[in-house]
Amino acid sequence: xxxxxxxxxxxxxxxxxxxxxxxxxxxxxxxxxxxxxxxxxxxxxxxxxxxxxxxxxxxxxxxxxxxxxxxxxxxxxxxxxxxxxxxxxxxxxxxxxxxxxxxxxxxxxxxxxxxxxxxxxxxxxxxxxxxxxxxxxxxxxxxxxxxxxxxxxxxxxxxxxxxxxxxxxxxxxxxxxxxxxxxxxxxxxxxxxxxxxxxxxxxxxxxxxxxxxxxxxxxxxxxxxxxxxxxxxxxxxxxxxxxxxxxxxxxxxxxxxxxxxxxxxxxxxxxxxxxxxxxxxxxxxxxxxxxxxxxxxxxxxxxxxxxxxxxxxxxxxxxxxxxxxxxxxxxxxxxxxxxxx
Amino acid sequence: xxxxxxxxxxxxxxxxxxxxxxxxxxxxxxxxxxxxxxxxxxxxxxxxxxxxxxxxxxxxxxxxxxxxxxxxxxxxxxxxxxxxxxxxxxxxxxxxxxxxxxxxxxxxxxxxxxxxxxxxxxxxxxxxxxxxxxxxxxxxxxxxxxxxxxxxxxxxxxxxxxxxxxxxxxxxxxxxxxxxxxxxxxxxxxxxxxxxxxxxxxxxxxxxxxxxxxxxxxxxxxxxxxxxxxxxxxxxxxxxxxxxxxxxxxxxxxxxxxxxxxxxxxxxxxxxxxxxxxxxxxxxxxxxxxxxxxxxxxxxxxxxxxxxxxxxxxxxxxxxxxxxxxxxxxxxxxxxxxxxx
DNA sequence: CTGAAAGCGCTTACAG
DNA sequence: CTGAAAGCGCTTACAG
Numbered sequence: 109x110x111x112x113x114x115x116x117x118x119x120x121x122x123x124x125x126x127x128x129x130x131x132x133x134x135x136x137x138x139x140x141x142x143x144x145x146x147x148x149x150x151x152x153x154x155x156x157x158x159x160x161x162x163x164x165x166x167x168x169x170x171x172x173x174x175x176x177x178x179x180x181x182x183x184x185x186x187x188x189x190x191x192x193x194x195x196x197x198x199x200x201x202x203x204x205x206x207x208x209x210x211x212x213x214x215x216x217x218x219x220x221x222x223x224x225x226x227x228x229x230x231x232x233x234x235x236x237x238x239x240x241x242x243x244x245x246x247x248x249x250x251x252x253x254x255x256x257x258x259x260x261x262x263x264x265x266x267x268x269x270x271x272x273x274x275x276x277x278x279x280x281x282x283x284x285x286x287x288x289x290x291x292x293x294x295x296x297x298x299x300x301x302x303x304x305x306x307x308x309x310x311x312x313x314x315x316x317x318x319x320x321x322x323x324x325x326x327x328x329x330x331x332x333x334x335x336x337x338x339x340x341x342x343x344x345x346x347x348x349x350x351x352x353x354x355x356x357x358x359x360x361x362x363x364x365x366x367x368x369x370x371x372x373x374x375x376x377x378x379x380x381x382x383x384x385x386x387x388x389x390x391x392x393x394x395x396x397x398x399x400x401x402x403x404x405x406x407x408x409x410x411x412x413x414x415x416x417x418x419x420x421x422x423x424x425x426x427x428x429x430x431x432x433x434x435x436x437x438x439x440x441x442x443x444x445x446x447x448x449x
Numbered sequence: 450x451x452x453x454x455x456x457x458x459x460x461x462x463x464x465x466x467x468x469x470x471x472x473x474x475x476x477x478x479x480x481x482x483x484x485x486x487x488x489x490x491x492x493x494x495x496x497x498x499x500x501x502x503x504x505x506x507x508x509x510x511x512x513x514x515x516x517x518x519x520x521x522x523x524x525x526x527x528x529x530x531x532x533x534x535x536x537x538x539x540x541x542x543x544x545x546x547x548x549x550x551x552x553x554x555x556x557x558x559x560x561x562x563x564x565x566x567x568x569x570x571x572x573x574x575x576x577x578x579x580x581x582x583x584x585x586x587x588x589x590x591x592x593x594x595x596x597x598x599x600x601x602x603x604x605x606x607x608x609x610x611x612x613x614x615x616x617x618x619x620x621x622x623x624x625x626x627x628x629x630x631x632x633x634x635x636x637x638x639x640x641x642x643x644x645x646x647x648x649x650x651x652x653x654x655x656x657x658x659x660x661x662x663x664x665x666x667x668x669x670x671x672x673x674x675x676x677x678x679x680x681x682x683x684x685x686x687x688x689x690x691x692x693x694x695x696x697x698x699x700x701x702x703x704x705x706x707x708x709x710x711x712x713x714x715x716x717x718x719x720x721x722x723x724x725x726x727x728x729x730x731x732x733x734x735x736x737x738x739x740x741x742x743x744x745x746x747x748x749x750x751x752x753x754x755x756x757x758x759x760x761x762x763x764x765x766x767x768x769x770x771x772x773x774x775x776x777x778x779x780x781x782x783x784x785x786x787x788x789x790x
Numbered sequence: 791c792t793g794a795a796a797g798c799g800c801t802t803a804c805a806g
Numbered sequence: 807c808t809g810a811a812a813g814c815g816c817t818t819a820c821a822g
Contacts, residue, residue: 109563111799122809127801134802137807154561158508159799161499162814169564171545176527180729186517193548202564204512205546207534220495222450223510223543332733358733361702365735388521392673392699392733394706452815463793468817475818478791500815503798 110151119147130155170196170415171206171224173215173238179231180330180358183388187404188252188411192228195412201419203228203412212237219245226415228252232263234301248418250427252411253303260426262418264410266384267430268304271400272311275353275383278435280319283444284351284379287316290338290363291327292356304384308355324349328359335359339366350444351379354397357389364393364440375442387436398438403431451492460488471496511537511756512547512565514556514579520572521671521699524729528745529593529752533569536753542760544569544753553578560586567756569593573604575642589759591768593752594644601767603759605751607725608771609645612741613652616694616724619776621660624785625692625720628657631679631704632668633697645725649696665690669700676700680707691785692720695738698730705734705781716783728777739779744772 112130116123121140128134129144136144147153161167172192174181189205196203206224208214215238218224225248229238232253239261242249251263279287289312292305309325316323324346328334338359342349354360360382364374372378374395382390383400390397414427453471457464462481469475470485477485488494502508513533515522530546537544547565549555556579559565566589570579573594580602583590592604620628630653633646650666657664665687669675679700683690695701701723705715713719715736723731724741731738755768 113799123800124802124810125808128808131801135807140807154563156503156799157562157564158499158502159814160801162497162503162816163799163801165801165814167499176531180524181522181527183521186522190517190548202562203548205548207531207544207546221498221543222495223498331729336735361733362735368735388672392702394677394703394709454815464816465794465818466792469792472817476791481791497815500798501817503800504815504817506798506817 109156110153112153112155114151115144115147115153118151119143166225166419167223168201169224170201170203170226170228170412171218172203172228172230173206173208173218174230175208182357182386184357184384184386184402184404185230187386187402188230188408191405191408192412193408195409196416199412199416201225201412201416212241215241219247226250226419228411228415232265232303234303234306248415250411250415250418252407255303258428262414262426262428264407264414264427264429264431266304266402266407267432268307268384269311270430271383271433272308272353273315274432274435275381275400276312276315276319276321279351279353279379279381279441280321282351282379282441283446285321285444286346286349287321287323287351287353288342288346288349289323289325290335290342290352290354290356290359291325292359293327293329293334305355308383312353328356330356330358332358332362332365335362335364336366336369337362339363339370342367343370343372349378351381351441354380354382355384357382357385360385360389360397361393364395364397375440377445379441379444381441384433390436390438393440395439398441399436400433401436402433406431450497451494453494453496455492456485456488456494459492460484507566507760508564509542510565511542511544511567511569511753512559513544513569513571514547514549514559515571516549523698523727525698525725525727525743525745526571528727528743529571529749532746532749533593533753534749536750537757540753540757542566542753542757553582556582560588567591567760569752569756573606573644575644575647589756591752591756591759593748596644599769603755603767603769605748605755605768605770605772607645607743607748608773609648609725610652611771612724612774613649613694614656615773615776616722616741617653617656617660617662619782620692620694620720620722621662623692623720623782624787626662626785627687627690628662628664628692628694629683629687629690630664630666631676631683631693631695631697631700632666633700634668634670634675646696649724653694669697671697671699673699673703673706676703676705677707677710678703680704680711683708684711684713690719692722692782695721695723696725698723698726701726701730701738702734705736705738716781718786720782720785722782725774731777731779734781736780739782740777741774742777743774747772 112123129136193203227249234256254263313323328338382397385399390399453464470477534544568590575597595604654664669679723738726740731740758764
């Protein structure tokens with residue numbers, strides 16, 4: 109492998125000049141630049157990123173922390189990941205998925221490790237120990253998601269409030285009044301509360317009441333089996349329900365089949381609207397679910413950009429943005445029973 | 450951040466001695482070792498991995514290449530990933546998921562990048578351009594999967610031959626004779642053929658004929674929608690079929706619901722056995738699928754170990770291993786119709 | 791068992 | 807616009 113020294117020798121310049129032309133970090137005379145570039149070409153030079161990292165004290169590696177043990181890595185999540193990786197690459201950074209739980213201790217290892225310039229967090233909890241740990245360090249980070257009070261943090265997140273409102277409105281427009289929410293489970297302790305779950309529930313309550321409707325919320329684990337059980341629970345707790353907003357894409361599969369087993373037809377007897385999901389995931393169910401698709405591509409990109417703002421010292425204040433889910437028509441929502449002829 | 454120099458000064462030794470005690474690379478007197486360790490403790494020293502990488506010419510980073518754009522990152526795959534990461538960590542390496550397609554050009558970037566010591570490939574095709582590219586480089590790599598002729602490669606893979614045989618036998622034991630295979634689609638060109646798909650089809654043919662049965666194979670894309678269409682195709686092409694082995698976990702969802710829509714009951718009218726899947730994925734279907742679960746934990750571990758053998762120069766010949774899938778009972782297989790009272 | 795020193799391949803003030 | 811040189815924080819022959 110050719111080094112800068114080799115290039116410098118061949119081009120008859122100093123290695124400093126090679127560095128300057130390579131990085132565009134200082135003006136270089138056109139003729140000199142040409143010689144250097146030809147030399148690089150001839151020697152197939154590629155700069156050693158490890159040496160560069162040591163000298164510049166920046167590795168240009170970004171870690172995306174996705175706690176795959178706690179949250180399934182669904183097709184919905186792939187969109188976030190690939191978009192984030194793409195965006196990082198366009199800016200000269202490498203983004204990799206760092207295998208880690210949502211445990212603070214593992215974050216400490218990563219931070220102390222010194223291998224990454226910045227961190228992007230996913231699946232953020234309202235009181236997230238990883239965030240606390242990162243705050244104590246001086247490692248730049250941004251969230252895809254947000255904590256209870258994210259005012260001093262860089263984050264991008266789904267706009268659960270408006271998404272939930274749009275979901276309710278879609279169902280209300282179809283004539284539904286008895287609308288339930290099937291949420292994810294927030295675990296035993298409030299401290300572990302998962303942002304999307306908490307925010308959706310709060311928004312659902314508020315939106316329903318604002319429309320003069322009574323909010324009923326169920327919650328279950330993020331598994332199909334739990335979703336199946338939730339179907340029975342729904343019929344007991346809210347026998348008059350005609351529509352359910354599901355904020356739990358893995359439970360949705362079981363929920364639909366659970367309803368079917370209880371003799372209900374979707375969407376004739378019950379409309380199902382899956383939110384913060386994706387077209388791919390919605391297609392797994394039978395019938396295909398109507399859904400509000402998570403803006404994975406947008407948030408992946410924006411999350412990286414928020415982090416790069418810090419890394420490159422571009423802005424003082426923390427970028428913060430919320431993006432709504434997009435409505436994707438499917439087969440699982442229809443008019444309320446009393447609206448049909 | 451404290452450096453080795455700081456530690457050396459505090460412990461009254463040279464930085465070489467600090468390095469020797471840290472890495473156990475040369476004998477150090479017990480008293481000296483103690484002083485050094487106390488100094489490291491006191492200063493909360495953590496060695497800089499970038500400097501270490503530059504000096505030792507090894508980054509101790511392993512890239513796991515999973516082409517997430519071509520193959521969905523399912524719950525089944527998470528097992529491979531977390532197990533591989535865990536194993537790498539136990540050996541002092543960091544394994545990260547490298548966002549890359551299964552394109553040779555991107556492999557070149559990775560190889561030239563010089564940021565990783567070795568590569569682990571997943572979703573290997575019979576003639577995989579990534580493998581060719583890695584062969585040309587001198588970057589160590591191992592496969593989870595195998596090419597058409599993997600004799601000179603390090604690999605670990607599912608034993609599709611024996612897994613398929615076990616799947617057929619399970620169904621034959623239940624009295625089925627007209628057994629079909631629903632495979633993944635291998636793409637338009639034979640050159641793109643995906644190892645598991647090709648091997649399973651070959652094994653299915655052989656196993657069925659060996660038992661005096663007639664093999665019928667369908668194939669479809671790895672999506673639920675394609676699976677739904679495949680259900681119709683099955684009923685046309687093999688109206689007498691009573692059991693189907695599905696080697697396509699994403700199509701399985703649609704396949705089951707497609708059959709149900711056509712008025713067939715699973716497993717009363719049709720048994721479904723999903724192979725190379727996992728308990729989690731099987732639970733998504735209704736009924737829960739009987740499956741042969743991919744040995745993700747084992748293969749993740751063994752894949753990393755095979756790679757480390759090369760990285761640490763432990764063995765001359767390439768480790769090669771095949772592991773069978775494990776039978777997981779479910780609700781989707783039952784006795785053949787004519788076996789029932 | 792320990793140390794002085796070279797070197798990994800870059801970046802970056804500093805000087806001209 | 808260009809260069810000489812220090813330095814990033816380690817590892818590793820080499821010498822004793």
